[in-house]
Every structure is written in structure tokens, then in C-alpha cells.
Amino acid sequence: MMKKLLLVLSIVLFSINLFANKEQYNYLELRYKSEEDNVPTYWSFSEEEAPSEGELEAILAEFIKSNDDFSYKVVKTETDELGFEHKLYKQHYKKYPIEFGELRVHVKNGKIFSMNGTISDKAPKDNLLSLSESEALKMALEYIDAKVYKWEVEAEESLLRAQMGENATYFPEGELTFISKDATVNHEALKLAYKFNIYAHEPMSRSEIYIDASDGSVVFKNSLIHTGNTQGTAVTGYSGTRTITADSVSPSNFRLRQTASGNGIYTYNMQQGTTYANAIDFTDSDNYWNNANANLDEYATDAHWGAEQTYEYFSTKHNRNSINNNGFALVSYVHFASNFANAFWDGQRMTYGDGAGALSPFTALDIVAHEIAHGLTTFSANLIYQSEPGALNESFSDIFGAAVEAYARPNNKNWTIGEDIGFSLRSMANPNLYGDPDTRGGNNWRNVNGCIPSQQNNNCGVHINSGVPNYWFYLLVSGGSGTNDLGNPYSVTSIGMDKAAAIAFRNLTVYLGRNSDFDDARFYSIKAAVDLYGACSPEVASVTDAWHAVGVGNAYVPGVIADFETADTLGCQPPYQVQFENNSSNGLDFFWDFGDGQTSTMRRPSHIYNSFGNFDVKLVIDGDSCGVDSIIKQSYISIDTSNLCAITMQDGQTQSINDCSGAVFDTGGNSFQYLDNENAVVVVEPQNAASVTLTFNQFDVESGSSGTICDYDYLEIFDGNSINAPSLGKFCNNNLPPSTITSSGGAITLQFYSDQALTRDGFNIGWQCTYPTAAPVVDFESSSDSTCTGEVQFTDLSTEAPSSWVWDFGDGRSSNVQNPTHKYDVNGVYNVSLIATNLIGSDTIVKQGKIIVSKPSAPAFTDDTFCVNQNATLNAMASGTARWYADKYSNTVLSTGNSFSIGQLNQDTSFWVEDYISSPSTYFGPTNSIGNGSYWSVDFYLEFVVYKQMLLESVFMIPNSAGFRTVELRDTNNNVLKTKGFNIPNTNPYQANLDMIIPAGHYRLAVQGASPANNVPDLFVNTSGVSYPYTEPGLVSITGSNAGSSYYGYFYYWKVKEPNCLSERAEVFAFLDTSCTLTSIKDNTLNEKEGISIFPNPSKNVLNVKFEKSNTFNKMFVTDMTGKVILEQGIDVNAAKTVRLTTTSLSNGVYFISFEGNEQLVRKKFIVVK
Structure with a gap:
């Protein structure tokens, strides 16, 4: 079986990894983040086999379950200089978006060349909507707990309306979306939540808050504040005298506004306030901005000039019209608050503080470019602000801060961030200098595994771990060699700033998504280098080696490798x-x-x-x-004929194999994945074998919905020669098989099932049989030695793997089935014998008086007489319930009750009646009131002994929530004998009706274990007050649990009873009274004189009736062989001589049509054949 391309590649560049799929599409490359994923994160196609864009959903249908419930909507389209359209699709489940479900489709000339992203493959498990939007908002605001919000400041609302339109408001509007706590699209973790964009004025914050729509808890938080046209001349605070563009209000009044770049660049004075609506223009009288003063106004021109240079850089170097590629206005606010030593992007503008202490205003060029680059990220990858995605978010801002500085101030460029303000924040050339890591997992690395984002841990190290991709970019630009913190030597060749920045820009704006991590950044930066500079180019080698240097992936392997x-x-x-x-x-x-x-x-x-x-x-x-x-x-x-022949399972077939050894593959064979909607069976039954052992060489079958449940695709193994044999287990990727499974006899059966969506590599299973080394030693057991029903289940216990059996039940009947069920009809004591044979020899055992049949006496009855086509009523006097049958051995009950009425008879007819006597039920076992306890989800069972065959009618379970659980009856080796599943409501306690007939023996009653993360109901277990055994005398005893004698749980208050009894059957007669005066019923051949013919006969859907003489009948009706009236139709005596009767509703069989009228009755027989 072909394996998936994992996240960390050992070689780069269009390694041709082609995988077995459903053969509708030929993929050049598929990339999965892990072996457990069903859906790739990257697809690529060769130019000659690229599908059309219209085939997108057909491609995804190969990987996604319940595909009809998912939809994909284009939310953004951009075109690059290579002629590609990059379309961002948002995944929706039913009508709600999946927050991190995004797919970037890269199209050229209408053909999909590649696509990447993360999408969910199954329906979200938690989609309960209990809260209203207003209730959810209240909980979100309680979580933020701000003193003042932006929408409560009228000046801020007015400014927003002026900038964005009269309907704009900061007031949060809830959007229902699916999101998970861990920022994945795992269907089991996704929750339906309200999404609110909440902008707090004091204390200042802006975040996307996601409130669980079922219980009001906070599912996720994403911080949106990322901390981090006349020519004039400005004497800036940091970059000397520079040319800027300002707005000329009058010949003697200029302000820091311009509209030459996109939709404009605007710089405002906050006057150390926090309300944006109170900001004013910076002005100058002669457009020579030498405005140094105590208010530090000279630093405002740094912000303005920096924004102009950043816009120009992205336009010149990357052909991008501002950060959204649609002219987004770059608005800066300077002098924010008092002693505010920071700068930030809040999703719509840049804000700069004046610093504090020795720190001067945060308007240095690299800081300005850094904050604007956060806006670029918002409008492209939109990386969430936590863990590795957040570190990438910060790193891209540092990368473009350095790139803009090199572009606009080439003589003053450097690799530190913020050095102009009096203190360097970070060093890209030496991250360790400021306590940041230069190697993933190396010195200063902030561990992100299991980290819960908070302000205290810097959202899991976004400003700290950014040192890793920062150092990658530095090495890519400048080159370098050495040994990293992991002990791996590296050597990187410089490719210069322009090429390195072009690769980083394409990576960010074309490929990366909201929750992309460092592995994604490596993979797609390599793809970006290939796009721009070609496969095997020096640029590709440097990109790969630079990532290796910082501990992400392997070093570059040059050239072509054939394999x-x-x-x-x-x-x-x-x-x-x-x-x-x-x-x-x-x-x-x-x-x-x-x-x-x-x-x-x-x-x-x-x-x-x-x-x-x-x-x-x-x-x-x-x-x-x-x-x-x-x-x-x-x-x-x-x-060669000496090679082992392997078989491939065939959909819809049961294949029988007699070889002693071999291999079996799923329906896809040894090279392809299995397909959807398949059901295949293989029976391995070597002649005269003692046992068959299966060895699992490879196994990959789609996981089930939760826990260890295999309810989508699965392989089930049965201990015998059919799927009716005892199950040895049902297996899939969340319930893997053991390395080997051995049958108890000479046959084993495999059943493979796949549902309507998602396929995997399947399995490769070898088998080997063993042969007996001695003649059988015969023994058997019965379900009961004494029976009031006459029905007994016999089980062969012979050793040495017999291959044939001869049973003699002592009543003149026999069987050659290994484990037969036999029904005795007559009371008595019976000897039972068994002869078992294998290829070595035979053995015989006779058990004298083994079975005692003591059925109740047949009920008393009375016969009845009847006239032709009239009812006969038969009566019985049963002590229980009378059951009526057509013959002595029939299993079909015609009627129940002491009176049985039957019509349309035309001859003497006998029926059989028996007395069904129901045994009384009794309850035993504890309730949960015996002591303290807790709720468990693990595999737990109670051990019990059945002294004589009984019916386990029901048990009570005590769940803590609603959901599906499966109850299993097991033997003492944990082999599953019977199962029954329950959709448990949110009811406590819940009575589960099992209705399991259990022979005498030792057993375990269990519930399939499940992970707590799978949202199944946990069940109550007592941890004190337990006192085994719990016994119903003479019938059953609960003796212990797998958790020990101090634990009792899952199954309370058992309802049990002895099997119901059946009497012998008595024959009851209905006699025809020949003295009745009605016309006798005749067959068709004897009725010609009546002048009625029917055709066609046999009939399919219509029966025509032709009256050859004057019609005197006014009604006709159809009866079945038992006399039951099936159809009835009136006849108009004055109508046409031919009447049509529709027989579409009749099934194949023999029927009678009767004609009635003028004190006359005529009946004819006809046959229905479809």
C-alpha cells in the first residue's frame, strides 16, 4: 500500500508522490499533516492532467464524508504576475461557516494546478444551538469585562460612520460559526459558536470572541491588536530629511494626508488621548515639515513617510496595491495615550505611542512597516495570533519591516527591530541576543504543546518564537553556516533580499492559512521558490537549507532521484x-x-x-x-507457480478459500485504496484444518465516529465459516486489530464493509492453517438439560478440530451441523449422541437421558363446522396465550387468543394450536443508592453466572448525558457473543431493553469503552457500598467486576426470568357442512356454464372478467389461500360485459375471485406472476 506524504519532507520539490485513490483524478502530489488525516492539506496536478475548476467538489468528494452537507464559497480572488488566479474558498457545514475551514485553489486558464488548506472531512459533532445572540453577547462582554467599549463612545461611532458609511458601528454583531478550542477542523472538537468582534475602549483591547452556542462558554479568543498630493519635505525624527506627499488645504496650510497612493495615506494627532474621533490633523504652513517641538511632532512625519515607503515597497517589489491589493487606505494615529510604549495594528489602522522613559516614539521605519505588514497578513493568510501561527504573524511583520528598511534606507539597513527608538526589540541575525530562539526546540524556545494562550505567556510565545522564522529569513538573505541547537550542521547560500522577500511574500499571500505552522511555512516557501525560480534552482536549495538550519525539516537533496x-x-x-x-x-x-x-x-x-x-x-x-x-x-x-497466490476481496461476493496459506487484500487490492459502498466476504476454510491464524501485515481502514466504535468502514472477523459465527472483533483505525487472530476451529470469516464516503489504503492479511495431530476427543453441551419449550441449542466442545459431525437427538432426527438448534415435539427423556471426525479419525459420545422435555399439555379445544365461503370459528382453552398455526411444525403464527375465526374455506381443514405460557419476571441487583460513585467512560464489565437458561429482559443505566453506547454480552475470554446499541436520551435512570436469551454458563456484561473526548455519555459506577454476590436464587448471580470487588456499575436492577414455555400442539378441525344451500365452488374448468371467463391467467397487473351471458352479479372479491379477503369491487349489472380488476397490489401466488348476486356465488382460481 502506498503511504501518504507526511509533513516533514526529506527531499524537496515536486517529489512525485502518487497515491492509490479512486482513480477519478491523478494527483501529482498529496500532502497530509499526519497519517491519521483523511483529507490532504495540499493537492497538485500535472499540467496535462489538471482538472477544471468546476470539478473542485468532485475532487473533495473523494476525501470527505457526508459531502452533500458541505459547501464551499469563494470569499476572495487575486491574480499574480505568473498568470495564476488564487481563489480562497470558505468551507460551510449546512448554512454555517467552519472558522478555519479554508481552501486556496490555484487556477490557470480554468484548470486547477494545485490547492491547499485545511477542511473538515466529517460533520461537526456538536451543533446544538441553545443560546440567543443577545445571551451569547452578554457572556462575551462578561468575559472581556471592560469599563468602556468603543460603541459606547459616541465620538468613536461618529468617526467610524464618517470613514466606513452611515451604517457602520462598533457594536458587535454575532455570526454563527463552527470553531474548535485547538484551532483545528477536527469534527469531534468543532462547536457551533457565536463570533463577536469586540473593541474595548478602556482598558483597550480588540478580540474575536467565540461563545459556545449551547452552554455560553468561551471556546476561542483571537487577539486582533498586534503589538507590535503635493510634494513636501519632512525633517523626520529618525530618517533625516525626506520627501513626502501632503495635502494642500491652502497655499499656507498643509496636512499629513495624501491620495496618490491607493485610497490614500493619512496621519493624525491623537494628542495623547485614546479616542480616535478626537484626533486632529498635523499641519504645516510651508510644506517643509521641520516641526520639532516639545510634543515630539517631528516623529509624526516618520509615521507618514514610513507608510508611504511601505506602500511603495509592496507596489514596486510585489505589484500589490496596498495591503489588501485594492488600495486600502493606510491610516496612522500618532501620540496615542500618555507614556504608551508600543505600536499596534487593530484590524483597520496603525496606532503609535510616544514611548516612555528613555524610549522615543514608536514611529521608526521598521516599526511602521512591521505594523502595516500585520495588515497585509490580515488580508492574506490571516494567521491567528497564538502559538506557531502567531509567531509567523509576528515574523512576517519583522521580515517586511527589514525589507522596507532596506528598500527605503539602504544605507542604514540592519537586522534589528526598533533600534531607532532607543532600544532594539529583536535581532533577526542573532535572536538569542534578546532571549529569542533561533532553532525550533532549541535555546529560549517557548514550548507550544498544550499551551493555553494568554497575555501572561505572550499568546504562547508569538513575539519569542518568531525568532526562528526571523533567523530563517536572515540566513536566506545573507547566508551562513554552523551547527544549530539540535546539533545539526547547516550551510546556507545567500540569495539576497529581493529574492528572499519575494519568496516570503508569495508564501504569505498565496499559500498560508489561518492556522499554518512552521512546517507549513517551510513546505509552502519551497513551493513559492519553485513557482518563482524553478525546480532544483539555487533559491530552492537555500530556502530548504535555511529551514533546516533553524530546526524545521531536512537539508536540501540536490538533483534528480529515480525511484x-x-x-x-x-x-x-x-x-x-x-x-x-x-x-x-x-x-x-x-x-x-x-x-x-x-x-x-x-x-x-x-x-x-x-x-x-x-x-x-x-x-x-x-x-x-x-x-x-x-x-x-x-x-x-x-x-512463478511457486509464489503464493493472494486474493482480492470482491464487492457483493462471498469468496470461499480452501488453501492452507495465502494472503487476502481489501477490495482495492495490494496497490489501490478500497472504494465506497462495498460489502465483501471471504471464508477461509481449508479442508480438515484444526485452526486458521490471520496475520495483519498492513491495516488502514477509516476511523469510526468515536471511541473504539467502527461504524463507518470496518473489517469484522468471525470464528467460523460464515458471518453468523461468533464475532472476534470489528476493526478500524480507532480500534486496531491485534497482530494475529486465531480461530477456534478450522474456519475463519472476514467481512469488509465501506460506507458512502472516505476511503483508505485498506489491509494486507496473511493466513496460515494448522492441521490436527490426533483424532477428536468428543464432548458437547446444551443450552439447557431441561426444557418446557422443546428448543435446545447444542454446542460442540470437541478438541483436535473435527471437520464433520453427526448428531442423533434421540427422537429419530439428526443433524450434521457443528452447533445445531433442535426442537423436540414430544415430551420425554432423550439420549443424545455425537460423532466427530477429523482427518486422523473419529470419536463418539452418548449422553444418556441428556434432555428432559416437559412441555405443558396442549390446550383443550372445540372443532367447528361451516358452510362454503362462510367463517369457521375454532376455540381453545389455554392457560397462557393460545397460538394458532397452519401445520404442526410451522413457525408462522396465524392468530393469537382462545378464539380463531377463519373464512372462505371450501373443504375440511385442520389447524394447530399451542399454549404459550409466559414466565414471571423478577428484578434483582442493586440500585445506585448503595454508596458513592462517579461517572466512567472506559471499558467496564460485570461478571455473572447463569445457572439455567434465562431471558435478560432489561437493565437500568445511569448516564450523565445523551448519546450512543453499545452493550456487549461476552464470554470469559472477552469474545463478543451478542451486542445491542442504544441512543440513550438525557434520562436518569435509563432502562435498556436487552431481550437476550442466555444459556447456563459464565459471562460478562459490558459497555464498549470510549474516550471522554468523543462526547458519549459516561455511566455511573459505585465506588463504595458494594457487596458481591447479587443473586436471584437458582437462576443467576452477579459475582464481580473487572475493576475489583469494590466497584459496581453501568448495569443496575436487572430484569430477568426463566424462558417462556410452549405446550405440545393440538390439531383442531373445521368441517364442511354439505347440507348448506349455497352454490358449490368449482374450479375454472367446471364453471363455463356460468358464462364467466377471466384472462389473462396467470395475471400480472390486470385481470379481465368477461360475462358471456347476462350479468346477474353485483359484487366480486378476491381471497388468498387462507380465505382472507384481499380485494373487493362492486359490479354494475348494466355496464359493459367486461370488467377490469387491478391486481398490482397482489404478490406472486394463487388466489380466488368470487362473484356474488341473485343468491348465487361463483368462484374461480387465478395465479399472479410478476
Whole structure:
């Protein structure tokens, strides 16, 4: 089976990783974050096989369950200089968006060349909507707990309306969305939540708050404040005298506004206040901005000039019209608050404080560019502000802060951030200098695993761990060598600022998404380098080596590498099909030589060998500028009768295998994934075998919905030669099989099932049988030695694996089934014998007086007489419930009750009646009041002994919530004998009706274990007051639990009873009274004189009735063989001579049609055949 391309690649660049799928699409590359994921995070296609954009949902349907409930909406489209359209799709479940469910589709000329992102593959598990929007908002505001909010400041609301339109407001409007606490799209973690954008005025903060729509808890918080047209001349505070563009209000009045760049650049004076509406313009009388003063106004021109230079940089170097590529106005507010030593982007503008103490205003060029770059991130990847995504968010701002500084002040460029304000915040060239890491997992690294974001831990190290990608960028620009904190040597060749920044820019704006981490940044920066500079280029090598230097991924492996494999190397006879998997790196053209005179130029060929032999296989790949490589595998394919023949399961079939050894593959074979909607069975039953052992060589079957439940795709193993044999387990990826499974006898059955969506690699299972070494030693047991029903289940206990059985039940009947069920009809004491045989010999056992049948006496009854086509009423006097049957051995109950009425008889007819006597039920076992306890979700069972066959009718369970749980009856080896699932309501206690007939023996009653994260109800367990045994005398005793003698749980107050009794059957007659005066019923051939014919006969959907003589009948009706009236229709005596009767509702069989009128009755027989 082909394996998925994992997150950390050992080689880069279009490594040709092709995988078994449903064969609708040929993928050049699929990338998964982990082996457990069902949906890739990256897809790519070759130019010649790229699908159309209209096929997007068909592609996703190959990976996503319940695809009809998901939809994808384009929320943004951008075009780059390479001619690609980059479309951002938002995933929705039903009508609600999935917060981090995003897909970036990269299209050229209407064809999808690649796409990447994270989307959910299954329906969110928690979609309960209990709260109103106003209730959720109240809880969100209680969580923020601010003194004043922006919408409560009328001046701020007025300013927003002036800037954004008359309907604009800061008041939060709730949006329902699905989100998880861990920023994933895992369906089990997703919760329906209200999303609010809350801007607090005092104390200042702005965050997206997500409130669980079911219980009001805070699911997630995303901080939105990221801390971090006349030519004029400005004497800036940090960058000397610079040319700026200002707005000329009059010849002697200029202000720091301009509209030449996008939708404008505006710089305002907050006057050390915190209300944006109170900000005023910076003004100058002659447009020579030499405005140094005690208010530090000279630093305002740094903010204005810095914004102009940042806009110009992105426009010139990256062809981007402002941060949103649509001219977004760059608005700066200077002199924010008093002694405010920070700067921030709040989602709509930049704000700069004047510093405090020795720190001067935060308007230095690299800081300005840093804050504006946060806006670029908001309008592109929109990285969440926590953990590694947040560190990337900060790093990209540092990267473009350094890039803008190099662009606008090439003579004063450097690798420190904020050095102009009197204190360097970070060093990109030496992150350790300021306590930041330069290696993932190295010195100063802030661990993000299990970290809960907060202000105290810097949102899990966003400003700290940014040192890692910062150092990556420094090495990419400048080059360097050494040994990192992990002890790995590295060497990086410089590619310069422009190329490095172009790669970083494309990575951020084209590929990365909201929860991208460092591994994603590595992978997609390599893709960006390939896009811009080509495969195997020096730029690709440097990008890869720089990531290796900072502890993310392996070093670059240069050139072309030819490699291939197949799982189909051994065949037992021709024709033999082999699917080759191409694992080469950086190849563009391919040439295969299969060693039998045939060749191919396909990337991933399938080839059929038509003769016996050993075959060399050669692959030559041409990577253009990357080079050429080839590989030969000697005698790689062997087709010989001595090779083991493997079988592939076939959908819709039951295959029987008699070989002692072999291998079985899922329906996809050894090279492909299995398909949807399949049900296949294989029975391995080698002749005369003692046992069969399955060995699981490979197993990959879609996980079930929760816990250890396999309810989507699964493989179930049965201990016998059919799916009716005892189950040895149902397996999938969240309930993996053991390494081996051995049958108790000479047969084992495998059933594979797949549902309507999501497929995986499947399985490769070997089997090996053993043969008996001695003749059988015979023994057997029965479900009961004494029965009042006559029904007994016999179980063979013979050793040495017999292959045939002969039972003699002592009543003149026999069976050759291994474990037969037999029904005795007559009371008595019966000897039972069994002969068991294997290939060594036979053995016999006779158990004298083994079965005692003591059925109650048949009920007393009375016969009845009847006239033709009239009812007969038969009566019985049962002490329980009378059951009526058509014959002595029938299992079909015609009627119940002491009186049985039957009509439309035309001859003497007998029926059979029995007395069904229900045993009384009794309750036993404790309630949960015996002591203290708690709720458990783990696999827990009670051990109990059944002294004689009984019916376990029900138990009480005490859940803590609603959900699905499965109850299992197991033997003492934990083999599952019977199961029953329950959708438990939020009811305490809950009575679970089991209705399990259990023979005498030792058992365990269990509930399948489940993880607490899977939202199944936990069940109550007493941890004190327990006193075993709990007994119903003579019938059953609960003796202990798997947790020990101090624990009792899951199953309370058992309702049990002995089996119900059935009497012998008595024959009761209905006699025809020939003295009645009605016309006798005749067959069709005897009724011609009546002048009625029916056709066609047999009939399908219509029966025509033709009256040859004058019609005197006014009604006709159809009865079945028991006399029950099925159809009835009136007849108009004055109508046409032909009447149509619709028989569509009748099933195949024999029926009678009767005609009634003028004191006459005529009946004819007809047949329905569909």
C-alpha cells in the first residue's frame, strides 16, 4: 500500500508522490499533516492532467464524508504576475461557516494546478444551538469585562460612520460559526459558536470572541491588536530629511494626508488621548515639515513617510496595491495615550505611542512597516495570533519591516527591530541576543504543546518564537553556516533580499492559512521558490537549507532521484497486473522498461505481464535543468507457480478459500485504496484444518465516529465459516486489530464493509492453517438439560478440530451441523449422541437421558363446522396465550387468543394450536443508592453466572448525558457473543431493553469503552457500598467486576426470568357442512356454464372478467389461500360485459375471485406472476 506524504519532507520539490485513490483524478502530489488525516492539506496536478475548476467538489468528494452537507464559497480572488488566479474558498457545514475551514485553489486558464488548506472531512459533532445572540453577547462582554467599549463612545461611532458609511458601528454583531478550542477542523472538537468582534475602549483591547452556542462558554479568543498630493519635505525624527506627499488645504496650510497612493495615506494627532474621533490633523504652513517641538511632532512625519515607503515597497517589489491589493487606505494615529510604549495594528489602522522613559516614539521605519505588514497578513493568510501561527504573524511583520528598511534606507539597513527608538526589540541575525530562539526546540524556545494562550505567556510565545522564522529569513538573505541547537550542521547560500522577500511574500499571500505552522511555512516557501525560480534552482536549495538550519525539516537533496516500487512483485500465474508507484524526485519526463519487451512513458504505469519468468524493471527520469537519473531493479517481478497466490476481496461476493496459506487484500487490492459502498466476504476454510491464524501485515481502514466504535468502514472477523459465527472483533483505525487472530476451529470469516464516503489504503492479511495431530476427543453441551419449550441449542466442545459431525437427538432426527438448534415435539427423556471426525479419525459420545422435555399439555379445544365461503370459528382453552398455526411444525403464527375465526374455506381443514405460557419476571441487583460513585467512560464489565437458561429482559443505566453506547454480552475470554446499541436520551435512570436469551454458563456484561473526548455519555459506577454476590436464587448471580470487588456499575436492577414455555400442539378441525344451500365452488374448468371467463391467467397487473351471458352479479372479491379477503369491487349489472380488476397490489401466488348476486356465488382460481 502506498503511504501518504507526511509533513516533514526529506527531499524537496515536486517529489512525485502518487497515491492509490479512486482513480477519478491523478494527483501529482498529496500532502497530509499526519497519517491519521483523511483529507490532504495540499493537492497538485500535472499540467496535462489538471482538472477544471468546476470539478473542485468532485475532487473533495473523494476525501470527505457526508459531502452533500458541505459547501464551499469563494470569499476572495487575486491574480499574480505568473498568470495564476488564487481563489480562497470558505468551507460551510449546512448554512454555517467552519472558522478555519479554508481552501486556496490555484487556477490557470480554468484548470486547477494545485490547492491547499485545511477542511473538515466529517460533520461537526456538536451543533446544538441553545443560546440567543443577545445571551451569547452578554457572556462575551462578561468575559472581556471592560469599563468602556468603543460603541459606547459616541465620538468613536461618529468617526467610524464618517470613514466606513452611515451604517457602520462598533457594536458587535454575532455570526454563527463552527470553531474548535485547538484551532483545528477536527469534527469531534468543532462547536457551533457565536463570533463577536469586540473593541474595548478602556482598558483597550480588540478580540474575536467565540461563545459556545449551547452552554455560553468561551471556546476561542483571537487577539486582533498586534503589538507590535503635493510634494513636501519632512525633517523626520529618525530618517533625516525626506520627501513626502501632503495635502494642500491652502497655499499656507498643509496636512499629513495624501491620495496618490491607493485610497490614500493619512496621519493624525491623537494628542495623547485614546479616542480616535478626537484626533486632529498635523499641519504645516510651508510644506517643509521641520516641526520639532516639545510634543515630539517631528516623529509624526516618520509615521507618514514610513507608510508611504511601505506602500511603495509592496507596489514596486510585489505589484500589490496596498495591503489588501485594492488600495486600502493606510491610516496612522500618532501620540496615542500618555507614556504608551508600543505600536499596534487593530484590524483597520496603525496606532503609535510616544514611548516612555528613555524610549522615543514608536514611529521608526521598521516599526511602521512591521505594523502595516500585520495588515497585509490580515488580508492574506490571516494567521491567528497564538502559538506557531502567531509567531509567523509576528515574523512576517519583522521580515517586511527589514525589507522596507532596506528598500527605503539602504544605507542604514540592519537586522534589528526598533533600534531607532532607543532600544532594539529583536535581532533577526542573532535572536538569542534578546532571549529569542533561533532553532525550533532549541535555546529560549517557548514550548507550544498544550499551551493555553494568554497575555501572561505572550499568546504562547508569538513575539519569542518568531525568532526562528526571523533567523530563517536572515540566513536566506545573507547566508551562513554552523551547527544549530539540535546539533545539526547547516550551510546556507545567500540569495539576497529581493529574492528572499519575494519568496516570503508569495508564501504569505498565496499559500498560508489561518492556522499554518512552521512546517507549513517551510513546505509552502519551497513551493513559492519553485513557482518563482524553478525546480532544483539555487533559491530552492537555500530556502530548504535555511529551514533546516533553524530546526524545521531536512537539508536540501540536490538533483534528480529515480525511484519506484510496487507491492505486486510476486505473481503465481499470468496474466498478472502490476501497478508501479513512482517515488522519484524532480522528474518531468519518464521512460519505463518492464523487462518483457514493453515500455511506457506514463508517470505511474500499470502493466500486465503475460508470461512466466523473472523480469528486470528500469526507470529513466529527465528533470530538465535538474538532471537525469535512472534505476534498474534486477528480477524485480517474479511470476512463478511457486509464489503464493493472494486474493482480492470482491464487492457483493462471498469468496470461499480452501488453501492452507495465502494472503487476502481489501477490495482495492495490494496497490489501490478500497472504494465506497462495498460489502465483501471471504471464508477461509481449508479442508480438515484444526485452526486458521490471520496475520495483519498492513491495516488502514477509516476511523469510526468515536471511541473504539467502527461504524463507518470496518473489517469484522468471525470464528467460523460464515458471518453468523461468533464475532472476534470489528476493526478500524480507532480500534486496531491485534497482530494475529486465531480461530477456534478450522474456519475463519472476514467481512469488509465501506460506507458512502472516505476511503483508505485498506489491509494486507496473511493466513496460515494448522492441521490436527490426533483424532477428536468428543464432548458437547446444551443450552439447557431441561426444557418446557422443546428448543435446545447444542454446542460442540470437541478438541483436535473435527471437520464433520453427526448428531442423533434421540427422537429419530439428526443433524450434521457443528452447533445445531433442535426442537423436540414430544415430551420425554432423550439420549443424545455425537460423532466427530477429523482427518486422523473419529470419536463418539452418548449422553444418556441428556434432555428432559416437559412441555405443558396442549390446550383443550372445540372443532367447528361451516358452510362454503362462510367463517369457521375454532376455540381453545389455554392457560397462557393460545397460538394458532397452519401445520404442526410451522413457525408462522396465524392468530393469537382462545378464539380463531377463519373464512372462505371450501373443504375440511385442520389447524394447530399451542399454549404459550409466559414466565414471571423478577428484578434483582442493586440500585445506585448503595454508596458513592462517579461517572466512567472506559471499558467496564460485570461478571455473572447463569445457572439455567434465562431471558435478560432489561437493565437500568445511569448516564450523565445523551448519546450512543453499545452493550456487549461476552464470554470469559472477552469474545463478543451478542451486542445491542442504544441512543440513550438525557434520562436518569435509563432502562435498556436487552431481550437476550442466555444459556447456563459464565459471562460478562459490558459497555464498549470510549474516550471522554468523543462526547458519549459516561455511566455511573459505585465506588463504595458494594457487596458481591447479587443473586436471584437458582437462576443467576452477579459475582464481580473487572475493576475489583469494590466497584459496581453501568448495569443496575436487572430484569430477568426463566424462558417462556410452549405446550405440545393440538390439531383442531373445521368441517364442511354439505347440507348448506349455497352454490358449490368449482374450479375454472367446471364453471363455463356460468358464462364467466377471466384472462389473462396467470395475471400480472390486470385481470379481465368477461360475462358471456347476462350479468346477474353485483359484487366480486378476491381471497388468498387462507380465505382472507384481499380485494373487493362492486359490479354494475348494466355496464359493459367486461370488467377490469387491478391486481398490482397482489404478490406472486394463487388466489380466488368470487362473484356474488341473485343468491348465487361463483368462484374461480387465478395465479399472479410478476
